[in-house]
Amino acid sequence: MMTMSGHSSAVSCVKWGGSNLIYTGSHDKTIRVWDAKDGRCIQVLKSHAHWVNHLALSTDHVLRMGAFDHTGTAPSSPEEEQAKALKNYEKVAKIGGKIVERMVTASDDFTMFLWEPSRSNKPICRMTGHQKLVNHVSFSPDGRYIASASFDNSIKLWDGRDGKFIATFRGHVAPVYQTSWSSDCRLLVSCSKDTTLKVWDVRTRKLVNDLPGHSDEVYAVDWSVDGGRVASGGKDKMVLFYHLRIPKEKMSIPSQPKVSLIVAALIPKLGIGYKGQMPWSLKKEMAYFRKVTTNTVDPSKKNIVIMGRKTYESIPTKFRPLKGRINYILTRNLNKCQTDFKDELLTNEGNLSVSTSLEDVISNSSKDTSHVEEIFIIGGAEIYNQLLNNHSDKIDRVFLTEVSLTTDKDVEMDTFINIDPNLWKKTGNGELESYLESKGLKEDFTLKGNEEKEFKFDFTLWKKSVN
Numbered sequence: 001m002m003t004m005s006g007h008s009s010a011v012s013c014v015k016w017g018g019s020n021l022i023y024t025g026s027h028d029k030t031i032r033v034w035d036a037k038d039g040r041c042i043q044v045l046k047s048h049a050h051w052v053n054h055l056a057l058s059t060d061h062v063l064r065m066g067a068f069d070h071t072g073t074a075p076s077s078p079e080e081e082q083a084k085a086l087k088n089y090e091k092v093a094k095i096g097g098k099i100v101e102r103m104v105t106a107s108d109d110f111t112m113f114l115w116e117p118s119r120s121n122k123p124i125c126r127m128t129g130h131q132k133l134v135n136h137v138s139f140s141p142d143g144r145y146i147a148s149a150s151f152d153n154s155i156k157l158w159d160g161r162d163g164k165f166i167a168t169f170r171g172h173v174a175p176v177y178q179t180s181w182s183s184d185c186r187l188l189v190s191c192s193k194d195t196t197l198k199v200w201d202v203r204t205r206k207l208v209n210d211l212p213g214h215s216d217e218v219y220a221v222d223w224s225v226d227g228g229r230v231a232s233g234g235k236d237k238m239v240l241f242y243h244l245r246i247p248k249e250k251m252s253i254p255s256q257p258k259v260s261l262i263v264a265a266l267i268p269k270l271g272i273g274y275k276g277q278m279p280w281s282l283k284k285e286m287a288y289f290r291k292v293t294t295n296t297v298d299p300s301k302k303n304i305v306i307m308g309r310k311t312y313e314s315i316p317t318k319f320r321p322l323k324g325r326i327n328y329i330l331t332r333n334l335n336k337c338q339t340d341f342k343d344e345l346l347t348n349e350g351n352l353s354v355s356t357s358l359e360d361v362i363s364n365s366s367k368d369t370s371h372v373e374e375i376f377i378i379g380g381a382e383i384y385n386q387l388l389n390n391h392s393d394k395i396d397r398v399f400l401t402e403v404s405l406t407t408d409k410d411v412e413m414d415t416f417i418n419i420d421p422n423l424w425k426k427t428g429n430g431e432l433e434s435y436l437e438s439k440g441l442k443e444d445f446t447l448k449g450n451e452e453k454e455f456k457f458d459f460t461l462w463k464k465s466v467n
């Protein structure tokens with residue numbers, strides 16, 4: 001037996017991570033990180049102002065599942081089991097090629113903090129919004145979201161990567177004690193002092209099922225990893241099992257992915273490039289492009305980005321393929337492209353593919369409604385113009401960043417796009433705002449009047465006037 005002393009008050013939560021670190025939260029307001037090999041305290045995290053009630057790791061679910069997943073397919077050998085467990089773990093824990101376990105902590109001070117304890121003892125983000133103490137936190141199985149349960153009767157959803165607030169689930173009429181995720185990340189169940197359990201659709205943020213049955217406060221809940229059953233227990237001394245049958249009409253039906261063209265152009269002539277390069281480098285615009293093309297409403301899905309071979313080549317090697325998205329390169333010379341990008345294609349299997357047909361990529365991806373949320377055409381000029389001039393029927397909308405100059409100075413352009421004003425109409429700001437809100441991005445961007453260097457730019461959304 002080993003004794004690890006350091007906390008000066010009761011220890012409220014203990015988690016054993018996947019990198020042989022033990023994380024403990026305490027009523028002394030601190031979180032300690034211990035090396036499980038020798039019991040050494042390697043980090044003391046001190047940002048909370050009151051008791052630490054609970055903590056969760058981005059890897060909690062994957063450590064519980066090991067080599068298995070909710071589809072019930074079992075590995076055929078111990079070696080395969082080990083390899084699959086490692087792959088599953090790395091899928092959630094690897095950031096920029098390194099294993100980084102993220103941790104979220106919930107406190108009596110009404111706040112939460114997001115941490116990467118192996119990197120720093122300073123938090124990544126302070127997460128505020130709850131009006132009373134936060135009792136329980138959990139990462140979604142894929143690590144992309146965080147759910148928090150609070151005594152303010154609400155559950156809040158946060159971005160698991162940067163801690164940004166996304167949405168509030170309201171329906172309980174008394175403190176919420178815990179939540180638990182379905183393995184496919186689509187549903188969340190919560191339990192409350194109001195004696196009920198409630199099931200929420202994470203994508204639509206709607207209540208899909210009320211589970212009565214307890215005669216008193218429900219303190220704890222867990223979801224079976226196969227997704228079919230929920231177990232709960234509470235003050236009435238009963239443990240209840242629920243067989244979940246969510247009526248189909250209550251679940252959000254996966255809609256066909258929308259195809260969008262996303263581009264930044266200098267108005268009024270819509271210049272987009274010069275000598276094969278972007279005419280500007282605008283930080284906020286780049287962040288907008290990255291987040292709009294990466295974020296999804298449904299945490300279990302990804303977006304597709306399709307680009308011409310030249311645009312792919314223009315992305316610095318360390319940033320490609322574009323992360324968090326499924327990348328497609330278009331070429332007319334498949335063999336050459338496959339040879340040129342051989343290593344990248346091998347190491348990014350599943351996230352990077354080459355195709356000779358834009359139509360095929362769009363039509364095949366559109367059918368994969370359970371994995372693909374949106375399809376973005378991200379350039380360059382040749383691809384944009386083929387679509388805008390001859391195949392606008394394949395595009396549902398255009399995300400156009402309208403760039404203009406704040407000085408008299410001119411910017412040289414040799415590449416332009418053509419957005420037919422008889423076909424495309426700019427939507428009101430409200431439509432783009434709702435879209436960004438659904439992806440948890442409303443607070444991140446101001447649509448009009450952004451300024452950087454000698455440029456001013458507005459984010460706009462265009463739809464076909466016949467729509």
Ligand SMILES: NC(=O)c1ccc[n+]([C@@H]2O[C@H](COP(=O)([O-])OP(=O)(O)OC[C@H]3O[C@@H](n4cnc5c(N)ncnc54)[C@H](OP(=O)(O)O)[C@@H]3O)[C@@H](O)[C@H]2O)c1
Nearest residue numbers: 264273276277278308309310311331332379380381382383
């Ligand atoms: N402002 C913006 O938002 C923005 C965004 C992206 C790019 N850009 C600008 O756009 C310019 C680059 O555009 P670009 O026209 O030179 O190159 P591109 O469109 O990125 O790539 C052209 C290549 O795509 C392949 N291709 C084109 N049509 C195809 C089809 N129908 N089927 C299969 N493959 C096809 C061909 O590759 P192979 O030669 O391999 O056959 C072709 O050479 C740069 O100036 C860049 O900065 C601007």
